[in-house]
Every structure is written in C-alpha cells, then in structure tokens.
Amino acid sequence: MANQTSYTEENIRSLDWKEHIRMRPGMYIGKLGDGSSPDDGIYILIKEVIDNSIDEFVMGSGKTIEVNIKNNRVSVRDFGRGIPLGKVVDVVSKMNTGGKYDSKAFKKSVGLNGVGTKAVNALSSEFRVQSIRDGKTKVAEFSAGELINEEAEQASSSRKGTKISFVPDNSIFPHYKYRQEYVAKMMKNYVYLNRGLAIIYNDEKFESENGLKDLLDENIKEEEKLIPIIHLIGEDIEVAITYSNNQYSEEYHSFVNGQHTTQGGTHQNAFREALVKTIREFFNKNYEASDIRKSIVSAISIKVMEPVFESQTKTKLGSTEMGGDLPSVRAFVTDFLKQNLDNYLHRNPEVAEKIQRKILQAEKERSELSGIRKLARERAKKASLHNKKLRDCRIHLNDMKAENRLETTLFITEGDSASGSITKSRSVNTQAVFSLKGKPLNSYGLTKKIVYENEEFNLLQAALNIEDGIENLRYNNIVIATDADVDGMHIRLLLITFFLQFFPEIIKEGHLHILDTPLFRVRDKKETIYCYSETEKQEAIKKLRGKPEITRFKGLGEISPNEFSHFIGDDIRLDPVMLDKETSIDKLLSFYMGKNTPQRQKFIINNLKVELDLVEKEEKEKEIMAKNDLLTTNI
Template identity: 30%
Template sequence: MARKPAAYTNESITSLKGADRVRKRPGVIFGSDGVDGCAHSIFEILSNAIDEAREGYGNRILITKFKDGSVEVEDFGRGMPVDYNKNEQRYNWELLFCEMYAGGKYSAGADNYEYSLGLNGLGLCATQYASEWMTADIYRDGFHYHLDFRKGENTGGLKKEPATRKKTGSAIRWKPDAEVFTDINVPSEYYKDVIKRQAVVNAGVTFVFTDESGEKKEVTEYCYENGIKDYVEEVADLQSLTPVVFCQSTAEGRDREDRPDYKVKMSAAFCFSNKNQLLEYYHNSSWLEHGGSPDRAVKLAFVNQIDAFLKAKNLYKKGESKITFTDVQDCLIFVSSSFSTQTSYENQTKKAITNKFIQQAMTEFLKHNLEVYFIEKPDEAMKLAQQVLVNKQSREHADKVRQGAKKTLSAQIDIANRVQKFVDCRSKDLARREIYIVEGDSAMGAVKTSRDSEFQAIMPVRGKILNCLKADYDRIFKSDIITDLIKVLGCGVELGGKGKKDLSSFDIANLRWSKVIICTDADVDGYQIRTLILTMIYRLVPSLIEEGYVYIAESPLYEIESKGKTYFAYTEPEKAEFLKRIGGAKYTIQRSKGLGENDAEMMWLTTMNPETRRLIKVTPEDAKRTGEVFDLLLGDNLAGRKEHIANHGYEYLDELDVS
C-alpha cells in the first residue's frame, strides 16, 4: 500500500538554528561532509592564527595532531577578545564561537586585519559547531580565559583568572565530530602540505607541526625567511635557465563603478627552467588551487610580453603562429602572493577568487615588471624566449601526432570486421566482457576453441610488437598491431604528456572490457611479448593499469601425472611442494606445452575458466618496474645492461636454446 504523502502546509517550512546550521549541512560551509571538509575546518582555525602573525603579532605558530584525533592550533598573538562587549551587549566569546558572521574583520576602515585570510566570520564558529568538543585558552590583558564546548554548546561559561605567563596568544584544541563528517581521519600529509604553503607566503613566520598520531612523535618545522623568493629557488633546485626574479607593488581600485575602492598588495617570484615547472597562486595566504583572477593575469601578461619580445627580435619564422601560455608554462616556475582589503572568493573553501580589479592590477604589474626585466637582462630574456619557441615546436608536433592518432582510432563501428582476426564475444554487459590478448595464431586457435564465447573475446598479437617505451608517437601509430589493439580496447590513448590525459582522445568510460588479460607462453619469448604488450599499455593507456583493468594470465610451467590424474605447477616451488606431497608415488612430469599445443579442455581449465584460472592484476608499480627493466635490457644504457647480465645472467641459463 502506497504511503500517503505528508501535507505541505505553512508549518512545513522550518529553519535550522544554532549548531544545526553546520552539523546538519557541513558541506555548505566546508565544501564537503567528508575528509576534505574536515580538513578545511582545521584550516579555518589555522588561518586565524596566521592573520595575527601577519599583522605582526607573534612569529611562531604551533600545530599539533594528537593520538585521539584532536587538533590544537596555538599562536602568540594578542589573544582573541572574549570578555564582555558593551557595544553588542554580549560576551565576545559568544559572538566568536557561537555566532555565524561575527568577528573583527568586517569594517572596511578597521585597523585590525586589513589584509585577512578569514573574512567571512564563519570559520571559528562553524568549526566549533562541527566538533565533538572544543577547548579554548586565551591569554591577554594579564588574564587567562578558558572555554569548554561540547557538540556546539558551551559548558561552564567563561572562566577567568590571572595569567601565570607574560606571553599573550590563543590555543584552540578540538576534536572533529564523526557525527558531522563521514571521515575525520585527516592525513598528516595534508597538515604538512598546508603548513608548508603557509610558511611560503608568510615570510619569517615559523610553523611547528607536531604529529603525535603515529607510533613515534614527529616534529617538523617550516620557515622561509624570504617567503616566495626562497620557495622558487628551492623548486628550481639550482637548475634554472635564469635567476629568480622577485617583484612587488600595491594598487587601489574597484571591481565596479558603484563599488568602493579597495587596496591590493602584490608580490611575485619567478624564473625559467627546462627541468622543473610550477604555477602557484596565493591570496591572503590562501592557496588558490583553482586560481581565478591571478591565473588569468599571469596568462595574459606572460604571453603578451614574451610575444612582444619575440616579434621585436624577429625570432618568429615567416607565417609562424603566435606562442600560447602552454609554451610558456612548460618552462616557468612562478609563485604569486597577493592580499586585498576586499576579496570575492568563489566559495568558503577559498580555492579561487573572482575580483575583476585584482586581475587588472596583477596583469599590469606583471607586464610592467617583465618589460623592465627584458630590457635590463637581455641575455636572460633571449635564453627564455628561445626555450619558449622550442616548447612551441614540441607542442605543435605533438598536436599533429595527436590528431593523426585520433583520426586513426576514431571510428568504432563494425570493429570486428575492420580489425584482422579479432574475435568478439556476444555479451554487451561491460561488467562481464573480457578481452584475451594472446600470442600468435596457434594460441589464438587454442583459446578460441576453449573460451566461453558469451563473455570472452580474443585479440591475437602476430609477432613481437614495437617497444613503445623507446619509439616516438609517429612510429607507434604506424604499427598496425598497436593501432588494432587500441581500436579493440575502445577508450583511445593518453598523449597529454607529464601525466596529463588528453581528454580529446581518451575516455575510460569507452573501454569495452571489464578485464584486459595478457595471455602468453611461459617461456622467454612469451615473457618478452608480454612485456612489450604491458609496455604499450603503460605508455599509451596507463589509466587502465591505475584503475585495475589489466591482468596477466598465468600459464603452468609443468604438467604432472600421478595415479591417473593430471596436476599443474605454476612455479618451481609449487612443483617441489607437489612432489614432496605425493611421496614415493609414481609420477611423470613434463614441461607444460605452449598455448597453441594445449587441447581445449586443458586451456579452459588452466587459463580461461574464472573458477580455476590464475590471473595476476598488474599494478602501476609492476608496470613501472617492467618498463625500467625493459629499458635497461633494450635501451641505450650499455654499461647498465652489462652489469645486469653479469649479476643475473646465470638465473636464465636453463632457458637458453643452445642445441
């Protein structure tokens, strides 16, 4: 019987009050109700301590991660005001810890926190509401103030006593609530990453991270005396084409005519390198993971000024197209840190800003400093310009290869008729479909007669395929074997370089198989073909390995017959264990036949049957190691190859065919 819907009346409309505004909807405030949201709540408390330090009050911040899952942030600033507020007719602790949109950062003309990371007045209160418990110890005006909260509610009011220390500051300790967040286990790597970034953009401030969550207590200290300049030098690692340039400036303006003016402080550090690349933007100390205004400014300024330099020096060939920011980015290490008295973040997580004036001011700031730099350092300008042109030529060549590959692999219609000797399966259920990549036509015949044609397809590899680790893309995509394999897989190829996917030709959603199974003989030739196939997948479609789609079908090494039964041993230790188990019983043993010599029943039993076969899932580490060894054995490192053969050659003597 269908349930009768509830009446929708005036009384159906309700509002969340107090702590429920956060506890029931944490994702609205923190961007997620999972571990990312929990991590952001930690950053909200840290950001308040950073604001104090940047205003010149205290140059040391302590962050501690405890075994019980709680966190403490302590600063040595002025200590937050928590006593009675005559203007508001309430205690300040109520406003700071229990009131959304309350704080000392709202007045545009206020002296406190002119350039502040936390502007919305949400962080401390929201984090308190989202905590299982929170304590606060504040030292100011000669007093020690103490507060306790549990699940968003104060317990015990404000405790006040004469301070026993001279230093002022605030120490907030709390435990994120597992009833609010689905995951509160924020990894230590998050703390280290965030704290290091804050050290980068807050020059001279020392951050001490104490991790007591593991078996051993670990203490890590971060401090960059010269801020982003020291950081860019660290990233460049003495391998840059040009020295680090540091520049800074201020500006004042507005986003719209009907809005008031606000102030902006800008600083940037950059150099050019053909070894390392980096683009990072910070605003009011917050890392802008998605950029926004500064990102657009950098792209406009660098392309404009480098393009102007290339034209002025006649470095473009006749009819050559203009450089793009991709060409610049491939050799650029750039970090900017800006502050403004008004900031428009995309949301509370502060991963991008949208201020129109900040974009305009930073564009002009960077264009001016690049123009001066190119005039003052013409040799460095020429060096970086030539590198940008090299990057441009590489990109254009890669684009041609990519378009050619896309054209070759684009059509997926009637694939069975277009790919020679490919045998499809009947099922259209992607969760069941398997593709066996087998060695040669003889193995193809054995697998074809033994497979379950409902869900198992076959793709034979005729001979040894190209070593994709060494070959360039032009040569790779002239190989019919490789292009046929890619067509059969159906998901395209990843040619973005530097770990980036080329989304125009690759889409893992188009993969036509739940398992890609490499099936070769258990001999030297079989291992080499398996390695070549694995190397091809690692080079062209690494996501298949990363997502766990690639398997190796183990073939038995030995067939052992005893008492009328046949047993299979897949390894030497398995053979030894079996012979030990049968004791003195009579047996015959022989090396297992190649795939093409096996009868259908044996192939099904040992290689195809999901109930009895052995599949090894290929991990990214396996593929990487395979590529390294393959490169060692067939690549250009002659000395390394000789050393490897000297150390390991004896292991393969039994495999040699010297008859």
C-alpha cells in the same frame, strides 16, 4: 487520485547554526573525505583555524604559531592579541560574529565571512578555545557545536594569544587520518607567503627568507631548472617563474591574501595572459601562447581588498577588482609583469636567450605533433560516441557551480570484470569508470607524440581533459583500481609512469590515488566485516567469535557489485600517490622503468615484502628457521 505529500507549517523548520553546518558540511568545508586528498575537509578545518592566526601575524601581532597533531587531535596556538575575553564563546559559536567585518582592521584578510571557526566547532566531537590577554585567560569547551563548559575569567601569566584544539567528529569523517605530507605542505605555503613568520609543526620549524622563490625551489630540483628562478616583488603582488627541463605541461601555484587558490581564478588567468603579452613584446614576435607557457613552473601571490571566492573553501578567486583605488586584477597583474619582467629580461640577456630557445623548441615540437594531434582528436571524438572505455558521470570538477564537484572521481580499471563491478555499484553523479584493455605502454623516455599515437593514452587524456594542462581537469580524484597481484601492481606502475612523464602536476597536486580494496571478508549470520589487512582479519575473527566464514578476495572481478558499493562509497579508502621532495622525477623513472634491469632486480630482491597465506607463511618460517637464512625471491 493518489495522495500527495502534504505541505503545511509542520514541514517548515529553521535549523540553528550548528545543525545547518552538520547537515550540509560540504557548503562550508568542501568534500569530507578520509584525509587521502589534500582538499579533504579535515585539512580545511586546520586551515580555518590557522587563517585566524595568520591574520594576527599580518596585523603585526605574534611571529610564531605552534601547530600539533597527535592521535587526530589538532591544536593551534598563536601569540597574537587574543580574542576579547567577553566574546570568546560568541566568536566560535555565533554566526556573523567576528572582527573581520571591520575592513579597517582586516583589510586584506583571508577569512572574511566569520564562518571558519564556527564550522570547525560544529564538526568536531571536542572543541576547546582559550584566549589570553591583559593578564587574564578564559576557556570554553564544546561538543558538536554545543557549549558544555565555560570557565570564568582567571588570572594568567602566560603570553597573550589564542589556543584552539579540536578533534574532528568521527560520525562525519569516518576512517579519517591526517597525512603529515599534506599538513607539512600547508605549513610551508603559509611561511612562503608570510616572510618573518615561524610555524612550529610537531616540533619541526618552518620559515622562509625568500617567499615564493623558496616555494619553487621546493617544487623543482636545481638540475631540472632551465633558467634561474625569476623572483619579482611589488606592493600587493609577488611572482616567481622558471621552466622545467623535463615537464611538458604548465604548473601554477596561486594565492590570494595567503589563501592557496588550487582552482586558480582571475589572478591566475591574468598572470598567464600577462606573461604571454610581455614575452611577445620583449622579443617582438607573435609566438603562440602555448609555446611561451610550455614547461613553465611558476607562482603568483596577490593581496585584494575584500576578495570574492567561489566557495567557502576559497579555492578559486572570483574577484575582478583589486579594491580601493587600484585597477582591475587583470590590469594590475599585467602592468606589474610588463614593467618588472621586461626589466629583468633586459638586465639578464642570457636568461632571455634560454627562454627564446625553449619557445622555438616548443614551436618545433608542436609543429611535428600538429598532424598526429588532429588525427588523434578525430579518433577520440569518434570513439567517444561509442566508447565503452569511459562510463562517464554527470558532474565534473570544472562544473564550478556543482556543490559536490570535489567528489568527482575517475576509476581506471583493468579488464571488463572489474570495470563492470564498479560501473554497476558507482554513483552515476560523481563517479566515472575508464577501462583498460590490457597493460599500458611503458612511456618512460618517450615523447609527447606517444600520447596521441597510443589510442589508450589519447582516450585517457581526452577523458581527463588535460591536453592543455590541468586547469580544466574533469575529475578531482583519479583512482587506479587494479588487482593487488603482480600484474595489477605492474599496471599501477605503468600508469604512474605515464602521469610522471607527461602530467606530473596531477601527482604534485594530489589528484592521483590507488584504490584500497579489502583482502578478506569475515562474516557470520548476523554481521559482515571487510578487512584490509591480516591484523583487521584477526580482529574481526575475535569480534564475531565462533567459526565465522572467511573469504580471501584475489581480484576485483571476484567482488560482486553489491559488495563493491561498500568500498567506493562513503567508506572508500584511497592511498594517495605522493612524490618525495628529495627525489628527481627523471632519476626515479630511469631507475624503476629504464633499462637497468640487473640493478633494479637486486633492489627488488632486497626490498620485496611478500604477503603469504597463513599456512604458507608458517611453512616458510619453519624453512627459514631451519636454514637460518634469508628468504630470497626470484623475479
């Protein structure tokens, strides 16, 4: 009989607080990531610290928060009451220690379990906390959660408050980089939800007079609004609603106690139901829910006593009750909308008329699509039985109990060679592959009908599960993995056009990325270095010395499955696809994908950057110097 692994007292060990956090960081901050996605752990670290400062503001202490990020060092300074000096070390290093267990002091706090700053401390190579109160200050410094310096209390003339600074640990977050766009969006959301608060982030000041109305103004251009923003405010609830002229799907921004619940929850579901119920009763028509909500862009914020979230990262509300003597979340939201939205529509009949016209238009479009939708679904169902386009994974984003659901990724590849390499080297638990058979259709200016008529688009929509919106999106990261040549770039552009045209919230919510793959492999007998740029290549050559072997990758199909595992595993590099807040989607698409070929050609000639091999580059530079002229490229 084979020996079985022994199971004795020696196999049982207890981890202290910091060991457990460092061993299982996903339990505390969700996925790790490199900063290319807004829900990556490095942003959760910032949020956990700022949440404490926000709670101070909510309690009436400190109207300004200063946030700075420089060389990956984050510092957050508030002007609240300051941590009691005798508890400075305990508050950031002892589990189940904090002020928020006293529900009277923090009745509607964001961070209720006292874990936040402990997780930041444990996952940082450097962590420093300073509290100033009652004319005194105290400082403590840690590394990976270990106390390395505790200063005695000293006199201080500085304003009271707390300052925390930290550097995320490179061993846990390799190759990470803070993206200013994501941090700025986080700061904006904080001020939208806390009127009267000012956040100064890297010397830029953020504040909001109109709360969620300002949030919608930030997310939808004036010319794209079908109706003026409906802004409704009550005790413990705030709502903003408009509709988009050029968006098919529903878009929601939901918050609980100041926490951005990106995965929605009971409050968002209640809002969607209440909106439909109120509109139906106002018009006394039993309109389809999908027709009422089509093209909606909205935001809801509620405050709940002792909320229950579905994870430490608090991205989905699980609470069904408001707490105290208040009714359930569903009843609370329904009653508020029934009274306030109904009153608004009666007082603004021209807005009500526009909404009704939009509903009737949606009804007409749905009717026109119904036949083709049915055929497309049947085709997709048949295709899924023997579909070679999708190699699915075991875990999905909408598996709410799966610990690593935030790591779920769909790679969209061109051709069989690239998809084959990724398929063989992927993680079958969290990584899926969708293979394109050629260049997708240019969908600019086309209606939603094309999504069902075009087999490739229909199967991609079905794979993502986004026909009725992104609430049940199956993958957190959608990654376009194409060659870095002209054809690959064109396919990227066509896919981005598809998402912008029909599912812009995929991009707005930070789900769409471009896979960054190495351009060079530099190796000798002892070491192999993969390089993503000419600069990295030169550094690798210097490091290996001698005459290392240099390989230039020209396409994804050239990279073996064994090598591909390095590029889509822990060291994956992703470039997020982001929308410039100043850019109208319609104008963006019409310029790049419309029929204005001469203007676009001129723009590309003036802005194209051509990467050349060193020999070609040197020859071209000599030619340019000789002619003393500009390099032009024929498109």
